[in-house]
Amino acid sequence: MPPPNEYFNVPLRRVAIGHRDEFQQPGAVKAALAEFLSTLIFVFAGSGSGIAYNKLTHDGPSSAPGLISAAIAHGFALFVAVSVAANISGGHVNPAVTFGLFVGGNISLVRGILYIIAQLLGSTAACALLLFTTGGLEAPGFSVSGVSVWSGLVFEIVMTFGLVYTVYATAVDPNKGEVGILAPIAIGFIVGANILAGGPFTGASMNPAVSFGPALVGWSWAHQWVYWAGPLIGAGLAGIVYEVFFISHTHDPVPADF
Template identity: 70%
Template sequence: MPPIHRQLVDRVAIGRYEDEVTHPTAIKTFIAEFISALIFVFAGQGSGMAFSKLTDGGAATPAGLVAAAIAHGLGLFVAVAVSANISGGHVNPAVTFGAFVGGNITLLRGIFYIVAQLLGSVVACLLLFFSTGGLTTTGFSLTAGVSVWNAFVFEIVMTFGLVYTVYATAIDPKKGDIGTIAPLAIGLIVGANILAGGAFTGASMNPAVAFGPAVVSWDWANHWIYWAGPLIGGGLAGAIYELVFISRTHEPL
C-alpha cells in the first residue's frame, strides 16, 4: 500500500477545462450551486433579520439562537436536496474543498463551485437588503470574551463535523439507502452546531455564508476566521474519511 500522503495525491486531479468548466453539464452544476447557496443564505440571513426586527434586536438571545438553528437547518436541508442530483449539493466552499482533498471533485470544477456559491450568497444578501428596505444583513462576529483562536478552533471542529457528515451520507460509495437522508442529516448537523457554537462565533461553517454579509455590509472584522477555520476543518474531514473509511478499488479520478 502506498504511503498515506501518496494515496491522497494520487486521487487529486486538476481536470480538463473543456470538461470541467465549459461543458453544458458543468455549467448546469455551477448554476445549481449558485441557486442553492442563494436559497440557503436568503433563508438563514433572512430569519436572523426578521427575528431581530420582531424582537427589537433580540436575535442575540436563546430564542434567537434556536430560531437561527432551525432556519439554517431547514434551509440547508432544502438547498442540498434540490441540487444533490445536479451538483452534489455542496452549497459550501468547505464541503467543496473537503471533496477536492478526497479526490471527489477536480480542482477546476471545485474553483467554479466556490465562485458560484460566493455569488449566490452575495446576491441573497443584496436581495434581503433591498426587499427589507435597507436593513443590514447580519454579519458574523465574535462574542465578548471569545478570542480569535477560540473562534478559529470552534469553526474547525464544527466544520469537521459537517463535512464528515457529508462524506458519510452523500459521498461514501458504500452509503446505500442512508444516502436518501443525506440532506436531512446535513441540515441537522448544521442546526446542532449553531446551537453549540452560535453564541461564540456565530457558527458559520461556511465561508460563503460569511462572505455575502461581509460584502453587503462591508464589515470584514475577523473575516479570515470564517475562511481558515472551515477550510481546515473540511479538508481534515475529507482526508480522514477518504483514507480511513473509503476503500478505493478503481483508478484515481
C-alpha cells in the same frame, strides 16, 4: 496542460486537477448555476430569518430564542438547498464542502473553483436581495464574540469537520447504502446543532460563502479570515480522515460531484 480528468497519486487518494475546458462544458455550467441558486436559497432563508427575528423582537440572535430560531431556519433551509441541487451538482452549497471533496479526490480542482465562485455569488446575491426587500436591513454579519480569535478559529474548524464528515458518511461513501437517502436531513441537522453550540461565540458559519455575502454587502470584514481558514482546515481534515480510514477504494473517483 494535463488532459481532462487526469489524476495524480497522493497518500490518501487520487486528486483531480481537471482542465480549463471544464469551465465551458454545459454540464459544468449547469452545475455551477445549481450551486448559485441553492446557495442563494440557503442564505436568503437563513439570514432572512435573522433579520425577521430581530425586527420582531429587537433582541437579535444573541438571545436563546433567537439562537434556536437561527438553528431551525438554517437547518431547514440547508436541507432544501442540498436536496434541490443534489442530482445536478451534488448540492455542496458551501466552499468548505467543495474543498473537502477536492481533498478526497471527489471533485476536480477546476470544477471546484467554478463551484466556489458560484457559491460566493449566490450568497452575495441573497444578501443584496435581503437588503433591497427589507428596505435596507442588512443580513447579520459574523464576528468572534466572548472568546479569543484563536478559540473562534478552533470552533469553526471543529464544527466544519463535523459537517464535512457527515457529508462524507451520508453522501460520498460508496458503502453508504440506504443512509444516503437521509443525507440532506443529516447535513441540515448537524448545521443546526452546531449553530446551537457555536452560535454565541462565532455565529457558527462553517461556510465561507455564508460569511462572505454579508461582509461584502455590508462592507464589514471583521475576523473574516477566521471564516475562511477555520472551515477550510476543518473540511480538509474531515476529507483526509474519512478517505484514509473509512472509504474502500474499489472504484475510480467521480470528479464532478457526490
